[in-house]
Amino acid sequence: MSEWFILVALIAGVVAILIAAYFARIVLKKDPGNERMIEVSGYIEKGAKTFIKVQYKVLAVFVIALALIIMFFIQSPKGSIVNWEQSVAYVIGSVCSMLAGWMGMYVGVKANTRSAQACTKGVKAGFDVAFFGGAFMGLAVVGSALIGISIVYLIFQTPLVVLGFSFGASSIALFMKCGGGIYTKTADVGADLVGKAEYNLPEDDPRNPATIADNVGDNVGDIAGMGSDLFDSYVASILAAMILATFLGFVDPNNESTFIVFPLVLCGVGLISSVISIYLIKWKGSEDPGKSLNYGTYIATLIFAGLAALFAFLMTLGATGDIILKIWKNYVATLFGLGSGILIGFTSDYFTRDDKKPTHNIAESSKEGHAVVILSGFAYGLISVAPAAIGIVIAMVFSYLLDGIFAIAMAAVGMLSIVGTIVSNDAYGPIVDNARSIAEQGDLGEETIRIADRMDSAGNTAKAITKGFAIGAANLTVIALLFSYNEDAKQRLFDLGLPTINLSLLNIDVLIGAFIGVIVPALFSALLILAVQRNAAKMVDEIRRQFESNPKILKGEEAADFTKTVSIATKGALRELILPSIISIAVPLAVGFLFGVAALGAFLAASILSGFVFAIFMANAGGSWDNAKKWIEDGNLGGKGTEIHKASITGDTVGDPFKDTAGPSINTLLVVMSLTATIFMPLFAALSPFGLIIFPML
DSSP, rough: EEEEHHHHHHHHHHHHHHHHHHHHHHHHHOOOOOOHHHHHHHHHHHHHHHHHHHHHHHHHHHHHHHHHHHHHHHTTOOOOSOOOOHHHHHHHHHHHHHHHHHHHHHHHHHHHHHHHHHHHGHHHHHHHHHHHHHHHHHHHHHHHHHHHHHHHHHHHHHHHHHHHHHHHHHHHHHHHHHHHHHHHHHHHIIIIIITTTTOOOOOOTTSSHHHHHHHHHHHIIIIIIHHHHHHHHHHHHHHHHHHHHHHHOOTTTOOOOOOHHHHHHHHHHHHHHHHHHHHHHHHHSSSOOHHHHHHHHHHHHHHHHHHHHHHHHHHHHHOHHHHHHHHHHHHHHHHHHHHHHHHHHHHHHHHTTTTTTHHHHHHHHHGGGGHHHHHHHHHHHHHTTTHHHHHHHHHHHHHHHHHHHHHHHHHHHHHHHHHHHHHHHHOOOHHHHHHHHHHHHHTHHHHHHHHEEEHHHHHHHHHHHHHHHHHHHHHHHHHHHHHHHHHHHHHHHTTTTTTOOOOOTTHHHHHHHHHHHHHHHHHHHHHHHHHHHHHHHHHHHHHHHHHHHOOHHHTTSSSSOHHHHHHHHHHHHHHHHHHHHHHHHHHHHHHHHHHHHHHHHHOOOOOOOOHHHHHHHHHHHHHHHHHHHHHHHHGGGOOTTTTHHHHHHHHHHHHHHIIIIHHHHHHHHHHHHHHHHHTTHHHHHHHHEEEEETTOOO
């Protein structure tokens, strides 16, 4: 009986895709604006499509190669000689992730100019177009994820095959997030360092050769990249709970997998809640975009709590007393997880909003010069880690007290249950960012630009909240994956007649694994920041070259060469993402083979803890620097063109790769490493359970 509840997730996914298509139709019917606006939007669309197409060609080779490795080198969970089940699921997960990113990016580049034109009618009109564009992304991401997981599970009847689907989603998300992050910050840093700091050009000035590349970056980084990132965490959170239910033996007396299906049911309910909240935002309306976005998050949370309780009750019908109690315990755990996610998101909101004390203090520190503004932002970024960590701890403590490690996995599911709403809010941000740029380049007038600025400010806050939410969700998810890895390892070692896994730090193999795990997020972050630095240096040289060789560009008499800067960002991003992506898979494989199963478990645990600190710190520090600069540009502390303003630009330049490249990419790094360890577990257990280096020492 209980397995039929999986249809809730499948039907919710199909309905979400249909509603997303309806939203896309609404957006595409809107007025795209004047000829200049259509031209600028066309440049952005062409650049985004070119980057995504080239990236997907590279990814196709990667996906095929890894699918073959999984097929012929990993033990099949169904007992067949060739592991075609996980290999096929891996390809499906990869395709779903790429498709979700592409669809969101396509509607995003269509919505930007339409939102700008709608701003001529007022805030609400502009907000509606941008929000429906973002809602398309949110529903497409979650809908495709639920459809994919449901179908794979219904066909193969084991979460271990769903593992392949999740691994595909994660590996693609890493490329998308790293590549998009490098691209967008290459253009943004270049535009700021030359256009703003050296030539005092306004934000999104059409004379700046990097303007179009910057707008393209918003789409490939903040829409396609962040969409793939949350798609990845969403699928992984469901998978972790399903695998734990399998290894812990949570089945009812009729041998129906109640708790394997339970995470999918709740995520289906969460998607329904997101759809309702999106419509309520449209129905309620508001002249305050930030208030509307926050209202949507709150209302989705309340609807989820009610609907999830209803479906939990339905799943208890006909069950025994122990099963009934366990269902309700884990329902409560999802609420703790969701509450924790909101706490982390709004912690990021507090530390990054331009009307809050931390950002004001960072702006004030700009009076003391460039170095002091860096120190101030750095310090507030570190402080912001504490409340976020408390949110994770609260969710873990109360969930564990309810029903052990499985409840912690369900808390991760709860945290991501309304991800449709979260992704909608996030995708709204880059759409209105582009809309503001197009409004300026399309000469829509100061009043329209002011309205677009107001929407953009709400978008920046929404993106900061989403980044905090995504980081918290990814960390709770990988903690759940760590538990599932541990249970999987114990079972496989037991089947081989070997001692069980022991993660005591007093063991040399565990200590070695932990040390390696601690440094990987730091190394990964450094590589991404250096990638932005190298690529931005080329962008800076190109912008200076154009200004110096053709003075008519600065006079507005001739257009800048946008294609050259787009090309620099594209080629550099694709080249630079290769090494970080290889590290995410190669290092856990090396640790597993060289030091053993226990060392790999310690590696994952240490990388989760250090990765959480780096991710929260960089995301919030970067957001604070950015909004401190914007607050000064609004006329505070002397406004634009002052030495204070120039110091704040330095802070924003440092913060750009922090908040949009390195920080958010750590989410995907942690999930990819966790899934790599789990999917290659049969190989580690069979060939070197104690490691090729450690084994002779035992």
